[in-house]
Amino acid sequence: MTLLIPEMQPAVLDAISGIVRTDLAVQVYLSGDVLYAAAATVAVNLGIAVLLISTPSFLLPFFGIVFAMVFAAAYGVTLAPIGPHAAAMVPHSITVLIEFQAYIIAAFGAYLTGRTIFLPVAGEDRSVGLRYRASAEHVLSLYALVVPLLLLGAIYEAFEIIYLVRYFI
Numbered sequence: 001m002t003l004l005i006p007e008m009q010p011a012v013l014d015a016i017s018g019i020v021r022t023d024l025a026v027q028v029y030l031s032g033d034v035l036y037a038a039a040a041t042v043a044v045n046l047g048i049a050v051l052l053i054s055t056p057s058f059l060l061p062f063f064g065i066v067f068a069m070v071f072a073a074a075y076g077v078t079l080a081p082i083g084p085h086a087a088a089m090v091p092h093s094i095t096v097l098i099e100f101q102a103y104i105i106a107a108f109g110a111y112l113t114g115r116t117i118f119l120p121v122a123g124e125d126r127s128v129g130l131r132y133r134a135s136a137e138h139v140l141s142l143y144a145l146v147v148p149l150l151l152l153g154a155i156y157e158a159f160e161i162i163y164l165v166r167y168f169i
């Protein structure tokens with residue numbers, strides 16, 4: 001959509017700038033320290049997965065799926081390869097693929113949470129507490145995939161932004 005309506009990108013970037021501290025992200029990456037940048041990136045990405053996708057789904061059924069879709073759409077617009085620095089998305093597209101796979105798995109956990117807690121199987125005699133526990137176990141088992149993907153994505157993102165992107169701008 002951004003390729004068809006390029007004005008969307010600056011509008012979404014302006015809207016996000018009031019929410020996201022891009023100045024802090026720029027400082028982290030300008031430090032040139034790959035480990036520091038990777039640690040900050042994994043902290044933010046894991047926070048998004050846990051606090052905005054997985055956890056709210058224990059209270060609002062399937063909320064994490066909706067949030068993940070809105071998040072993907074918003075960041076899809078901001079990361080669209082348009083404008084003078086479009087080529088920078090060549091190395092960064094690998095980061096997007098890795099990190100978004102983690103978010104998809106976290107959203108799947110939100111689906112499992114909603115299904116397990118709020119849509120029990122007909123005739124199921126487990127208490128609500130046991131359904132919450134089973135749901136938490138499902139989500140934790142999925143984080144065995146989410147965390148390594150976010151770590152890999154953060155390490156690659158730090159490396160590519162600090163060392164590679166400058167060759168594409």
